[in-house]
Amino acid sequence: MNARRSGSTFPAPAKALAAIAVAFFSLPLIGLLWRAPWSHAAEYVTDDASLTALKLSLICSVWATALSIVFGVPLAWLLARVKFPGRRFVRALCTLSMVLPPVVGGVALFFALGRRGIVGQYLDRWFDFRLPFTTAGVVVAQTFVAMPFLVVTVEAALRQLDGRLEDASRTLGASSWYTFRRVTLPAIRPALAAGAVLAWARALGEFGATITFAGNFPGTTQTLPLSVYLALDTNPEQAIVLALVLIAVSFAVLIGLRDRWFAGGEGEAPRVLL
C-alpha cells in the first residue's frame, strides 16, 4: 500500500489517537532502555542463572507451542466443522483460559493434575508421575494458557475456507484424512503459523499459571519471567536486563516470522496478518 495515499485519507484525530497508542506501547520500552545498566549488562545476561532461565523458557515455550498445534488444530477443526449440541459451550470452555487470570488457571491445574488432583492422584499412584514443580508442569501450565490463541486463529481460518476445495478433493478420490493433510492444512497454513506464534509468545511470557502450578525452582521451573520478578526484589538492575532479553527475543521472533510466513507473495491467497 502506498503510505502517502493511505495517509491522505486518514483523518487527523485518528492519527493523533494512533500516535498516542504507539507511545503507550513504546514508552515502557524506552523506560527500560533508559534505566538499563548498560555497563554491567553483559555480566547479567551471561550470568549462569540467567542463561539457565532463558534456556528453560525457550525449551518450555517451544514444547507448549508444539502441544498446542498437535491438540489445538483438531480442536479447532471440531469447533469449526462439526455440528454437535453444546458446541458453543465447548468453545467457551476451551478458550476460557484466555480471559482467566493465569493464577486461577494454575490453581485449577493443581486440583486437576496435582498429587491430590482428580487425574493427578492416579498419575502419581499408577505411573509414579508428578507434574507440579517439574519442567513438564511448566509446559502444561504454558500450554493451558497458550493453546486457545492457536485454536481461535485456526478456527477462524477453517470457517473462512471455501468448503468446495475439500469437496473437490473428495470427488477426486481423496479420503477425508488425505484431504485434511493435502488440501485443508496447506490452505490454513498462514493462520496456523500466526496462531502458533501467538501461542508461543503467550507461552514465553507466561508467569501466573507457571509459578502457581510449577513453582519457582532454578533450573527446572524458573523461567525467564519468573526470574525477572524475583530479581526485582534482590537486584533491580538484573531484572531490567532480563526483561530486555525477554523483549528482544520476542521482538526478534515476531518481526522475523512475520516477514517469512505472513507476507504473501504476488497472487497468493489472502494471508492472515498478525
Add this chain to the structure above:
Amino acid sequence: MSLHAEITHRLGTLDLQVELDVQPGEVVALLGPNGSGKTTLLRCLAGLCPIDAGRIELNGVALDEPSSGTLRAPETREIGFVFQDYTLFRQMTVLENVAFGLRARGMRAAEARRMATAWIDRVGLMDYARQRPPALSGGQAQRVALARALVTSPSMLLLDEPLAALDAGTRATVRRDLRRHLATFDGVALLVTHDPVDAYALADRVAILDAGRIVQTGTLADVTAHPRSRYVADLVGVNLVAGDVLEGVLTTPAGVRVIVADAPAGPAFAVIRPHSIALNRDVDAHSSVRNSWVGTIAEVDRLGDRARVGIVGTLALTAEITTAALDALHLQLGDEINATVKATDIDVYPA
C-alpha cells in the same frame, strides 16, 4: 456406463424431486433458473449431499439408496466434478493439481506424473505445468480443472457452470475445446448451465429444471419449439399460456379465453410469438378469428429497428413490432392498447 437417478432431496426452500436417466457417452445439459436445484442435483450425484429418498445407480451399482442404507462416499464414486470456479488447489502446481486424484487413489508418484503430464499436454498447457493456479487465466484454469477431473477416467463427469466464469472472448474457445473433450468421453456427462448456447454446443439433450422438478427434456430444438415452462418461454423469447382447450378455445386458470385453431381438447400449452401480435389503439374491436386483449403498456425496449412492448392486463404479453409502427402509434408507457393475434398464428400442444 449409464446413470439412473431418482432423487428426493430437501435443502432449505428447495424441494428437489427428479428422475433422470443418462446413457453412456451422452451429454445432458441441466438448464434452469437460479435456485431451481441444478447444482444441488449435481452434488447429490457426486455424494456431497446425501439424498433423502430414491436411488442413484451408476453402471448398475447403487451409490445412494436410503431405503437400503446404501451410501457411497464421494471418494469411492468414479466421478469427475468440475466446480463453477474450478476450485484448483492454489498451493499446488498445475501438475500436482492434475495428479491429485491419481495420488489420492494411491498411484505411485512417477506413474501419476506421467499420466497427469499426458493430460496437461492434451489440454495444451505444457508450458504451465510448473505454474500455480494464480498465474493462470480463467480459460487455462478451466482446462486444468477439466484435466484434473478426467485424468482418473471417471464413469460420470459433472460440470457445474463450466463456462460461466469466463469472459465472452475466452468462452467461445473454451466451449469448443470442452466440446472436443466431451465428444471423446465415453461415460455419463451432466452439465449445469444458464446459457442455451452452451447447451446447444455441448449437450445431446437438455433437461429443464424448475423449482426442483424436471419440467421438460429432449433436444434443445424440441424443447425450445414447444416450451413447457415459463423459463424456457422466456429463454426463447415467446409468450407461453397454459390452460384447458375446449371447442377451439383455451381457457387459462384465471379465466382468460384464447381462441385457437383446431386443437384437441384437454390441458394444453399455447405459444404466442411476439411478432404475431398486432397492436392498435382501437380497444373496442372484436373478431371471431382474432384474439384481442386490452392491456396497458408497461415496458418498451428498442432493439435496432424492432421494439419489444411489454403489456400487462388480462393476459401478460410481450409483442414485437417495428419501431416505425411504434412511432406511428405514438405508444407511451401507461397507454391502453388492444393486442390482437390470429388464431392460426398460435401454436397449441397438449400439456
